[in-house]
Amino acid sequence: MPDTVIDADTLCEGYFDATQALMRRVLEEEKASLDQAASRLAAQISANRLVHIYGPGGHSNLAAQEVFFRAGGLMHISAILDEGTLLSNGALRSMAIERTPGYGKVVIANQRLGADDLLILVNAYGINAALIDAALEARQRGAFLIGVSSRQHAQNTSPDHPARHPTKQNLHDVVDIAIDCKVPIGDAVVSVPGMSENIAAISTFANAFTLNCLVIRTVAKLVERGITPPVWRSGNAPGGDEANGRFIADFQGRVKAL
Secondary structure (H helix, E strand, C coil): CCCCCCCHHHHHHHHHHHHHHHHHHHHHHCHHHHHHHHHHHHHHHHCCCCEEEECCCCCCHHHHHHCCCCCCCECCEEEECCHHHCHHHCHHHHHHHHCCCCHHHHHHHHHCCCCCCEEEEECCCCCEHHHHHHHHHHHHCCCEEEEEECHHHHHCCCCCCCCECCCCCCHHHCCCEEEECCCCCCCEEECCCCCCCCEEECHHHHHHHHHHHHHHHHHHHHHHCCCCCCECCCCCCCCHHHHHHCCHHHHECCECCC
16 A cells, blocks of 8 residues: 655644634634733732632643743742642643542642632633632632633533533633633644544643733733833843842742742
8 A cells, every 4th residue: 555645734834824713713702801801910910919820730731831930921920830730740640630529629728819819720621620629719719710711622521521520610600701712622633634633732822822912911901000010031031130130029939839
């Protein structure tokens, strides 16, 4: 049987087009929810309060890391980097823990979030037990909740899926502001001739773009109010350490992962 010739250039172009189209949808369709969420972040930062972010789930942790301690990122963002679901501790272990009822509750309780706190929860699929428990616990403690997840993915995932919380709830139903990151079912978006499974996941792009749009809108609102929020400069850029050093004392101790 002759070898199949695959045009990888065309497949890469298709991946680029799919990624660009998803980001365009976020930009246009989520403008209102992003703006509403940015107003809450701007109010939080104006009061010199932290913005907490948690991405319970293997690759969802990358979303929390994307906007934490990042060049051009807001210093008021405090990532909850819980070891349980980090892939570095074992991928299968991570998946098992994100499916464990009660785990997310413990993580949020350990952060001691309360009525003056704001928490962003990020998980493209929007269904896992640790995620929903984190949301329910934070809400019970009075925190304001912003969720970043895919409505399509959550709504089209079986209520009996093993990753689901016992209540079968979706993230977008239990937060104060829901932002739809548009990730399609299955996440991978490139179809290769001769293969039954798609390749090339898109959720990391979706989450990163959505969160950076939220940061941009937040900074714009703050500057309009005459407030210049402190942002991280790359430590590898000229003057980076000196620029960051002017603010370290204000955040060290408050931001647990710093």
